Amino acid sequence: MTYCLGMLLDEGLVMMADTRTNAGVDNFSMYKKLHLLAEGPDRTIYACTAGNLSVTQTVMTLICEGLAAEGPEGEMRRSLHEAGTMFRAAQLVGEAIQIAGRSVGRALESLNISANSAILLGGRIGNQPPALFLMYDAGNFIQCKPEVPFFQIGETKYGRPILDREVRSDTPLAEAVKCGFLSFDAAMASNLGVARPIDLMVMPSDRRRPILSHRVERDDAYFNEVSKRWSDLLHAGTRAIPNPPFMA
Amino acid sequence: MTYCLGMLLDEGLVMMADTRTNAGVDNFSMYKKLHLLAEGPDRTIYACTAGNLSVTQTVMTLICEGLAAEGPEGEMRRSLHEAGTMFRAAQLVGEAIQIAGRSVGRALESLNISANSAILLGGRIGNQPPALFLMYDAGNFIQCKPEVPFFQIGETKYGRPILDREVRSDTPLAEAVKCGFLSFDAAMASNLGVARPIDLMVMPSDRRRPILSHRVERDDAYFNEVSKRWSDLLHAGTRAIPNPPFMA
Numbered sequence: 001m002t003y004c005l006g007m008l009l010d011e012g013l014v015m016m017a018d019t020r021t022n023a024g025v026d027n028f029s030m031y032k033k034l035h036l037l038a039e040g041p042d043r044t045i046y047a048c049t050a051g052n053l054s055v056t057q058t059v060m061t062l063i064c065e066g067l068a069a070e071g072p073e074g075e076m077r078r079s080l081h082e083a084g085t086m087f088r089a090a091q092l093v094g095e096a097i098q099i100a101g102r103s104v105g106r107a108l109e110s111l112n113i114s115a116n117s118a119i120l121l122g123g124r125i126g127n128q129p130p131a132l133f134l135m136y137d138a139g140n141f142i143q144c145k146p147e148v149p150f151f152q153i154g155e156t157k158y159g160r161p162i163l164d165r166e167v168r169s170d171t172p173l174a175e176a177v178k179c180g181f182l183s184f185d186a187a188m189a190s191n192l193g194v195a196r197p198i199d200l201m202v203m204p205s206d207r208r209r210p211i212l213s214h215r216v217e218r219d220d221a222y223f224n225e226v227s228k229r230w231s232d233l234l235h236a237g238t239r240a241i242p243n244p245p246f247m248a
Numbered sequence: 249m250t251y252c253l254g255m256l257l258d259e260g261l262v263m264m265a266d267t268r269t270n271a272g273v274d275n276f277s278m279y280k281k282l283h284l285l286a287e288g289p290d291r292t293i294y295a296c297t298a299g300n301l302s303v304t305q306t307v308m309t310l311i312c313e314g315l316a317a318e319g320p321e322g323e324m325r326r327s328l329h330e331a332g333t334m335f336r337a338a339q340l341v342g343e344a345i346q347i348a349g350r351s352v353g354r355a356l357e358s359l360n361i362s363a364n365s366a367i368l369l370g371g372r373i374g375n376q377p378p379a380l381f382l383m384y385d386a387g388n389f390i391q392c393k394p395e396v397p398f399f400q401i402g403e404t405k406y407g408r409p410i411l412d413r414e415v416r417s418d419t420p421l422a423e424a425v426k427c428g429f430l431s432f433d434a435a436m437a438s439n440l441g442v443a444r445p446i447d448l449m450v451m452p453s454d455r456r457r458p459i460l461s462h463r464v465e466r467d468d469a470y471f472n473e474v475s476k477r478w479s480d481l482l483h484a485g486t487r488a489i490p491n492p493p494f495m496a
Binding site for chain 1: 405406408409410412413414421422423425426427429430434437438450460462470473474477478479481482483485486488489490491492493494495496
């Protein structure tokens with residue numbers, strides 16, 4: 001399992017991913033699932049991946065090596081470095097998903113092994129504001145909008161209530177990262193398939209502020225404090241609410 | 249969708265079920281999913297049902313009409329009124345699940361419609377303490393034990409974290425019902441397929457205390473208060489936790 005979260009807020013873009021993968025419960029491993037796909041003076045593009053690891057690794061590698069294309073001077077490569085907009089970048093990633101589906105995906109399905117995968121694609125190109133896309137198995141995708149300013153992939157449900165309650169498009173970045181940690185804390189509390197380290201990327205809309213890349217390690221003191229305080233708070237809060245009157 | 253919860257505590261048995269069913273998002277309806285299956289001076293047996301409604305209704309009706317059996321004087325019926333223990337009751341319900349699977353289930357699967365269902369069976373017979381079983385599609389079942397004193401079926405994940413955090417086998421009944429409401433509140437906040445009214449049954453281990461049967465209506469003042477206070481508390485709690493130091 002895996003849990004990844006993307007939040008597209010007025011103040012910027014946040015992407016978070018855990019690092020646990022597992023095949024069954026007896027084969028756990030650690031893989032980075034937040035990938036820097038393109039970096040240059042005019043663009044920064046990240047992806048988070050969930051689902052079958054062989055499929056998502058194939059997609060990431062296809063993207064990084066460039067997709068084949070016929071040009072006027074023979075074979076050339078198309079990559080995220082030529083995409084003019086984030087929408088074009090999403091189309092290219094969608095194409096890579098389709099290529100992977102036709103090779104690895106079909107072979108897996110013939111063995112009745114799930115080839116399902118999902119990708120969060122986020123970043124910015126040129127002077128355009130940050131954008132966030134949720135990409136599906138067929139290579140199709142939807143774009144994050146202010147009404148529900150986040151996407152989740154992987155083990156989404158345990159960590160969803162806190163996002164529904166607390167994250168709005170005008171939530172400040174630092175507050176949103178904190179809510180994201182609470183969401184990961186909920187997922188980790190109920191599913192062994194989600195675990196630290198958690199990789200984090202924060203891209204402020206304000207270009208004067210630097211892009212932050214951070215790893216929350218297994219023993220991270222701040223995350224431990226958030227987890228402990230949240231647990232204490234829920235416990236005290238539960239006790240503070242009166243018992244049902246019909247049970248008195 | 250549906251959400252049902254059973255908790256087997258030192259102080260007794262709690263079973264809760266919402267009343268929403270839906271086929272897709274454009275066909276919502278209301279059905280009672282907490283059923284009284286047997287009631288007599290020596291036994292009280294309830295079931296909560298989730299999954300394909302035609303399958304679970306078939307199972308419930310088979311149980312209530314009695315399963316066919318050959319006796320010394322021709323055909324007779326076996327019902328929960330003859331079961332000597334809750335384990336035997338679970339075996340009978342398992343048999344009904346298998347009969348429904350062979351008829352309705354197979355027909356549905358031939359049309360690629362999910363026939364999945366799950367049942368919580370709880371109650372007590374004679375002087376035995378209350379027992380709770382989680383029954384699967386194949387008619388097999390597991391029994392609730394003190395280490396994890398609850399079972400969920402249907403839309404389980406949103407409402408699970410609060411149970412993991414707060415419900416232990418020594419949790420008092422009134423406190424457990426309150427936690428159950430918080431669990432339903434989380435499920436309802438994130439999934440339209442779970443909704444009030446919620447049916448509730450509380451069977452104290454102490455036989456001198458009556459069995460409680462209660463319906464939480466759509467406008468129930470106590471549930472509204474729990475929901476509001478919990479929301480306020482999570483909001484205030486989130487704000488009280490300091491922001492990440494690396495975002496300062």
